[in-house]
Structures are given as structure tokens and as C-alpha cells.
Amino acid sequence: MRTALLILSLLVAATTQQPLHRIRVSPDKHFLQKTEKGEPFFWLGDTGWLLLTKLTTSEAARYFADRQVKGFNVIQVMLLDGLTDTDIYGDSALRNGNIATPAEAYWRHLDSIVNLAGSKRLYLALVPVWGGVVKKAKPTITQTRAYASFLAHRYKDKPNIIWMNGGDIKGSDYEAVWNTIGTTLKSEDPGHLITFHPRGRASSSFWFQQQPWLDFNSVQSGHRSYEQDTSRDDPRYGEDNWRYIEADYKRTPARPVLDAEPSYEQIPHGLHDTSQPRWTAGDVRRYAYWSVFAGACGFTYGDNSVMQMLKPGDKGNYGAHIPWWKALDDPGASQVGYLKQLMLSRSYFDRVPDQSLVADQGKRYDYIVATRGKDYAFIYTCTGRTFKINPFANHLTASWYNPRTGETTSLGAVHSNTFDPPGEPRPGNDWVLILEKITK
Numbered sequence: 001m002r003t004a005l006l007i008l009s010l011l012v013a014a015t016t017q018q019p020l021h022r023i024r025v026s027p028d029k030h031f032l033q034k035t036e037k038g039e040p041f042f043w044l045g046d047t048g049w050l051l052l053t054k055l056t057t058s059e060a061a062r063y064f065a066d067r068q069v070k071g072f073n074v075i076q077v078m079l080l081d082g083l084t085d086t087d088i089y090g091d092s093a094l095r096n097g098n099i100a101t102p103a104e105a106y107w108r109h110l111d112s113i114v115n116l117a118g119s120k121r122l123y124l125a126l127v128p129v130w131g132g133v134v135k136k137a138k139p140t141i142t143q144t145r146a147y148a149s150f151l152a153h154r155y156k157d158k159p160n161i162i163w164m165n166g167g168d169i170k171g172s173d174y175e176a177v178w179n180t181i182g183t184t185l186k187s188e189d190p191g192h193l194i195t196f197h198p199r200g201r202a203s204s205s206f207w208f209q210q211q212p213w214l215d216f217n218s219v220q221s222g223h224r225s226y227e228q229d230t231s232r233d234d235p236r237y238g239e240d241n242w243r244y245i246e247a248d249y250k251r252t253p254a255r256p257v258l259d260a261e262p263s264y265e266q267i268p269h270g271l272h273d274t275s276q277p278r279w280t281a282g283d284v285r286r287y288a289y290w291s292v293f294a295g296a297c298g299f300t301y302g303d304n305s306v307m308q309m310l311k312p313g314d315k316g317n318y319g320a321h322i323p324w325w326k327a328l329d330d331p332g333a334s335q336v337g338y339l340k341q342l343m344l345s346r347s348y349f350d351r352v353p354d355q356s357l358v359a360d361q362g363k364r365y366d367y368i369v370a371t372r373g374k375d376y377a378f379i380y381t382c383t384g385r386t387f388k389i390n391p392f393a394n395h396l397t398a399s400w401y402n403p404r405t406g407e408t409t410s411l412g413a414v415h416s417n418t419f420d421p422p423g424e425p426r427p428g429n430d431w432v433l434i435l436e437k438i439t440k
Contacts (some may be wrong), residue, residue: 020118023193025215029254031297031349032193032216037145040348042183043075043258043298045125045342046333047307052077054309056088057112063306068326071337075122076164076197076260076300077212079110079151080129097128097429100143101270102150111154118160125162125260126151127197128185129174131169134177140423144177148184156189163189164260166196168220171207182213197260201237205248209255216297217251218260221287223279226364228270239263241287242294242369249288249295249353256297262287265332274319278304281332282428285403286365286382288339289432293371293380295353300337303327338406342432347373359388359417365427377435384421384429391417393437401432407432 022032032041046067053061057065067075083097091105117124125265129139139147155161165182167388169348178196185194196204200222209216221241229238237243243260248257263269263279270276276347288299304320305327313321343351350373355361357370357377368387370379377392378401398411400422409422421431 011197012401020121020123021128022159022191023123023162024351026255028349030249030295032256038046039146040344041073042340042343042348043074043300044072044336045076045258045260045298045300046072047261047264047300047302048075048309049078049127049307050081050309052076052079052110052113053081053085053087054311057109057116058355059088060113061116063309063317063328064117064122065106067185068122071335071340072122072301073121074125074162074298075117075301076125076127078127078130080133082133090423098139099133099137099139099141100146103145106253106394110228112292114155114160123160123162125164126155126375127164127167127215128181128302130167131173131199132167134169134174139177140175141176141180143186144180148181149188152185154189161192163192163194164197164218165194166198168199170199170202171196171204175207178208179211180356182208182211186213194439195260197287200224200261201231202314203244203248203257205251205255205257207246209251211304213368214255216256216258216285217248218258219248220261220282221259221263221291221293223263223267223271227270239287240290240364242290242366242367245291245296246353247293247356254436256299258296258298259287259291260300261302262290262291262300263305264307265330266304266320266322266327267302271318275291278319281330281335281404282430284332285335285339285428288336289403289430290369290379292339292343293353293369293378295371299336299339301333302408303330303333306330306333311346335404338403341406342401343437346376350374354392355391359390362387375437375439377433379433379435381421381433383425383427383431384423384431386418386420389435392435396435397437397438398436399434401434403430403432413438 024035026033085093093106095101110225195218203219226238268276305322309324358368396414400409
């Protein structure tokens with residue numbers, strides 16, 4: 001009874017709010033916006049990959065409420081992680097493990113999840129079928145088209161849907177399947193954006209940049225450290241996720257791009273060896289600011305326990321051991337919200353990446369990344385090292401923005417090109433230098 005009342009109150013609340021706007025690509029093709037008013041939409045995503053199969057409706061409501069408070073506006077969710085998937089209530093996703101024959105009760109659960117997310121002003125980036133499922137099932141094009149058509153017609157009227165084709169896989173593996181899903185969704189559900197979630201150390205642009213169904217690019221910069229990046233067919237970018245964004249920003253046709261899966265907080269370097277160090281909130285912030293200042297339209301956060309919705313008694317993957325509801329408060333989850341606040345605090349659609357502002361850019365963790373709008377610039381260091389700038393105007397004011405707290409400290413008028421951030425240089429002592437024109 002208590003669960004039913006909670007769900008009812010959430011749905012009633014949703015009817016009293018302003019309707020959610022569908023998300024669209026901005027006119028300059030580098031950002032996302034809310035359709036009707038053209039307001040900026042800064043994608044701040046979380047990876048709730050397994051919530052459909054692991055959480056009850058009331059647990060999902062708890063999760064959504066937390067993520068809304070912390071500033072998230074997109075949740076990335078798998079729809080099929082296996083042919084025999086069931087939801088938390090035991091309802092199967094498919095009849096006889098056939099992708100072309102969805103079973104109704106499982107999808108009614110998703111319907112309620114979509115509505116709950118909408119009541120919290122959250123968009124769901126839904127992955128129709130994970131790459132590993134396609135590898136195992138090898139669905140025919142006819143089966144694939146039937147499944148994609150089912151999804152398109154069931155959810156085309158829901159404003160808070162974004163389609164995330166693929167799922168941790170090369171686009172060249174079963175390329176016909178991915179193109180069938182993308183083409184079917186675009187033709188039968190043209191009102192929702194579509195991207196592709198690639199394998200690690202890759203971007204959707206590698207395979208689908210010219211496909212008309214692709215609206216924006218997604219990168220999976222991955223979970224390895226510089227030292228672990230040894231695969232022969234990987235671009236030699238290592239942890240430099242900004243390089244993927246920089247490359248995609250320059251591609252034609254122009255498309256928005258974001259890092260949809262960087263290293264997750266509390267996951268081991270390289271994923272599988274739990275004796276390795278774990279990625280921290282400082283690493284999360286580095287990936288976030290590096291990618292956004294390089295031109296990304298947003299960023300997706302991930303947490304080891306939350307992405308698999310770990311519960312007591314579960315055999316957690318990648319050494320996860322903290323229950324998901326406790327891991328919601330891992331520090332990186334709040335801190336990425338400060339990035340969103342910063343990006344929306346100034347003029348938005350005039351922002352461009354601009355490395356000419358940095359006189360000594362550095363390499364690896366010493367790299368300094370810069371972005372600017374018409375009357376301002378943001379310059380980020382992940383170590384707090386001293387750096388020099390090339391001013392973009394004759395008269396500027398400066399301030400330090402703390403990515404750990406969201407606090408700003410004014411420095412007054414700029415009289416030097418050299419800046420020394422607070423504290424001693426070290427990983428995690430990250431700062432944003434804010435420069436603003438003095439206007440008369």
C-alpha cells in the first residue's frame with residue numbers, strides 16, 4: 001500500500017509541473033537544447049545501467065530523487081542485458097528468449113520507470129540491447145527491426161526518452177544490427193535523439209559519423225590508466241579523454257559529443273584486477289572538466305556500486321561492496337553537479353574550446369584545458385600547478401572556482417599572465433581560473 005501511495009503521489013506531482021521539453025541539437029550543432037524555448041541543456045548523466053532489473057519501483061523513486069537533488073538530468077539504462085533478463089518482480093523481458101517477442105509485464109515496469117523519471121525532470125538514455133547480447137543471440141535483421149519498432153511505438157510519446165544504440169561494442173561488430181536499430185528508431189520515432197555507446201577507448205564517430213540516424217556522438221574513454229593502454233588498435237590517447245572530444249568537435253557534419261563512460265568512481269584501474277588502485281572523485285572531476293572544456297555538450301558520471309545497483313548478498317563485479325544507496329553519496333556525484341552549475345552560469349551557446357589561451361599547456365596530468373565565451377574564459381588545472389595565460393582582452397578580472405565545493409574566490413583585476421592556484425601542486429588539487437572582461 002505504501003509503495004502504491006508513493007507512486008501515485010509522484011505521478012500526481014508530475015501533472016502539476018511544467019511539461020518536459022524534448023531535447024534537440026542546437027543550431028550550431030555542438031550543443032543540446034530544450035526544443036520549445038531553445039534553453040541550454042547541459043547533459044549531466046549517471047549510469048544507472050541495471051536499475052530496470054535490480055530495483056523495485058519505490059527503490060527507483062529513491063534513486064531518482066537523489067540524482068535530481070544532485071543536479072543530474074539524464075540516467076543511462078540498459079533495457080536488455082541478457083536474453084533471459086527478468087525485472088525485480090520476476091517478469092521476463094522476452095518470450096522464449098526471442099528479441100522479436102517482448103513480454104508485456106517487464107515493459108509495463110519500464111513504463112512506470114519512465115513516468116517516475118519524468119516526475120523528477122529526468123531523461124532516460126535507453127540502450128535497446130547491450131552489445132554482449134547481440135554477440136550471443138545474433139538476431140536477424142527482421143528480428144532486430146521488429147524489436148526496434150516495438151520500442152519506437154511504445155515510447156514515441158514520452159518526452160524524456162533518448163535512445164543510446166549499441167552498448168560497449170565496436171560499431172563494426174554486427175554493424176547491420178546497429179544500423180537497423182538506428183534507422184528504425186529514427187523513422188518510426190523521429191522525435192527523440194539517438195546516439196551510440198561504443199567500446200572503451202572509442203567514439204561512435206569511428207563508425208557512424210555519416211549515418212543520418214546519429215544525432216550526437218558518445219565516447220567511452222574507458223577505465224584504464226595510461227600504463228594499461230596497450231591495445232594495438234586503440235588510438236594512443238590513454239586517459240586523455242579530451243582528445244576524443246577535440247577530434248569529434250572538428251568532424252563534419254558537426255555533431256554534439258560527450259564522454260558517456262569515463263572511469264567510474266571506486267572502480268579499479270582497468271576494471272578487472274581488484275588489487276589495482278581505484279579511481280577517485282578527483283579522477284572523475286578531471287575527466288569531466290577536460291572533456292567539457294574541450295567542447296563536450298555534457299558529461300556522464302559513473303559509480304561502481306550504483307551502476308550495478310549493488311545490494312547486500314549480491315556478488316558484486318569489479319570489487320564493488322558498498323550498497324547502492326550508500327554509494328549515492330560518494331563525493332564525485334555531488335561534485336560533477338558543480339561543473340553543470342558553472343557551465344550554465346555564463347552565456348552558453350557562444351562557448352568554444354580555445355587552447356590558445358594557455359601558454360604552457362603541459363602533458364598528461366599537467367595538461368591545462370581552456371574554453372571561452374564572448375566575455376569570459378574558463379581554464380582548468382587538475383593538479384593546481386602554476387601556469388601562464390595569453391589574455392583574450394586587455395582588461396580582465398579573475399577568480400578561482402573550486403570544483404570540489406563550487407565556491408568562487410575573487411582575485412580582482414588581472415595584472416599578471418601567471419597564475420598560481422591555492423595549495424601545493426598534487427593530483428586532485430584542481431581549480432578553474434575564471435577570467436571575465438571588464439566592460440564599461
